[in-house]
Amino acid sequence: MITFDGAAKRHPDGTTAVRGLDLDVPAGQITVLVGPSGCGKTTILRMVNRMVEPTAGRVLLDGADVSALPPAQLRRGIGYVIQQAGLFPHRRVVDNVATVPRLLGWDRRRARARAAELLELVGLEPELGRRYPAQLSGGQQQRVGVARALAADPPVLLMDEPFSAVDPLVRTGLQEELLRLQSELHKTVLFVTHDIEEAVRLGDRVVVLRKHGEIAQLADPHTLLTRPADDGVAAFLGRDRGLRGLGLRPADHIELLPVGHPAQHDWELALDPDGRPLGWRGPTGLHPAPSFHPGRDTLRTALDAAVLSPTGLALALTPDHRPLGLATRTAVVTALDAAPPQAAAPRTVEARAALPGAVAHASPDGGPHGR
Numbered sequence: 403m404i405t406f407d408g409a410a411k412r413h414p415d416g417t418t419a420v421r422g423l424d425l426d427v428p429a430g431q432i433t434v435l436v437g438p439s440g441c442g443k444t445t446i447l448r449m450v451n452r453m454v455e456p457t458a459g460r461v462l463l464d465g466a467d468v469s470a471l472p473p474a475q476l477r478r479g480i481g482y483v484i485q486q487a488g489l490f491p492h493r494r495v496v497d498n499v500a501t502v503p504r505l506l507g508w509d510r511r512r513a514r515a516r517a518a519e520l521l522e523l524v525g526l527e528p529e530l531g532r533r534y535p536a537q538l539s540g541g542q543q544q545r546v547g548v549a550r551a552l553a554a555d556p557p558v559l560l561m562d563e564p565f566s567a568v569d570p571l572v573r574t575g576l577q578e579e580l581l582r583l584q585s586e587l588h589k590t591v592l593f594v595t596h597d598i599e600e601a602v603r604l605g606d607r608v609v610v611l612r613k614h615g616e617i618a619q620l621a622d623p624h625t626l627l628t629r630p631a632d633d634g635v636a637a638f639l640g641r642d643r644g645l646r647g648l649g650l651r652p653a654d655h656i657e658l659l660p661v662g663h664p665a666q667h668d669w670e671l672a673l674d675p676d677g678r679p680l681g682w683r684g685p686t687g688l689h690p691a692p693s694f695h696p697g698r699d700t701l702r703t704a705l706d707a708a709v710l711s712p713t714g715l716a717l718a719l720t721p722d723h724r725p726l727g728l729a730t731r732t733a734v735v736t737a738l739d740a741a742p743p744q745a746a747a748p749r750t751v752e753a754r755a756a757l758p759g760a761v762a763h764a765s766p767d768g769g770p771h772g773r
């Protein structure tokens with residue numbers, strides 16, 4: 403656990419970067435610091451590895467004051483990932499990743515073997531290890547940055563806007579990858595971003611900061627989106643936070659209508675010989691049937707499917723892509739109240755896979771609902 407105990411930073415020119423932060427960062431979780439530019443996020447992060455020394459208060463790592471540890475020793479237990487990866491341009495990728503193991507005195511062979519293992523862990527082809535950083539895409543470079551930070555298997559990972567220099571699609575992929583890694587590695591992660599979308603996606607807990615590193619709210623993503631502490635936090639979260647909240651809840655507990663229900667009106671669900679949907683057949687021909695997987699997708703995906711469907715009905719599918727039932731838009735939104743608060747959306751690939759496939763809510767009266 404990382405503890406900020408009244409940690410403050412005042413620069414010699416009189417600028418107060420952080421006024422006095424009290425915060426516990428629990429072990430094994432992702433804690434995200436989010437807030438406007440200049441609110442002190444990077445300063446807070448760097449107080450942990452002593453790249454910034456507090457001018458008042460303390461930072462403790464598992465109860466030990468970091469100021470008592472020699473920086474080099476401290477940093478061996480702390481991975482650090484920054485924007486644009488910060489790789490050494492003249493070293494091959496594999497040697498970039500092997501940097502810390504080499505510093506720890508490992509021989510070249512063992513360090514390279516470890517580097518190869520890590521490149522695989524972050525989803526990079528082994529051949530890329532022979533290239534130089536400039537020969538990789540931005541997203542690949544970020545993966546190398548993560549691999550390098552993980553090389554010595556540090557319990558703590560500091561990540562400072564690590565994905566902000568890549569395009570949105572690559573960024574989503576990297577976020578997924580981080581969640582997958584975290585589900586295996588359970589590091590204590592302190593992650594800085596100015597992007598609230600990224601914060602609610604990645605954080606087990608999100609710390610919304612305002613000027614001088616003051617905490618405006620500390621909450622899990624769902625609570626943050628549904629119950630912002632004040633108007634300032636609500637404004638920072640943006641206008642469509644309700645919709646984004648749908649994106650944090652699993653698409654289960656939706657009351658489904660059976661296929662063939664009168665709500666389909668003149669539309670018929672066309673199936674292939676294997677019983678998999680081909681689309682909605684209506685007066686104007688065959689149209690796509692937007693669908694969702696109850697155990698895998700979020701309520702936002704289900705609502706999107708219902709909005710885009712020519713019938714206004716989202717098609718719920720079993721894990722093997724067979725029709726399970728139909729969800730009206732109202733049923734999707736109603737499920738937001740039905741979903742228990744602890745049933746956060748599946749946040750990792752593994753968690754998704756582990757969830758039962760067809761878990762739509764069955765009504766107690768055995769009515770026309772999915773099973």
Ligand SMILES: Nc1ncnc2c1ncn2[C@@H]1O[C@H](COP(=O)(O)OP(=O)(O)OP(=O)(O)O)[C@@H](O)[C@H]1O
Nearest residue numbers: 413415417419438439440441442443444445446596
């Ligand atoms: N060396 C310095 N001397 C004076 N002021 C500084 C110094 N370094 C940072 N600051 C100020 O401290 C405040 C916090 O900076 P910090 O980099 O922690 O903010 P941030 O939230 O990470 O910002 P951003 O999102 O823009 O990266 C800012 O007002 C900044 O101008």
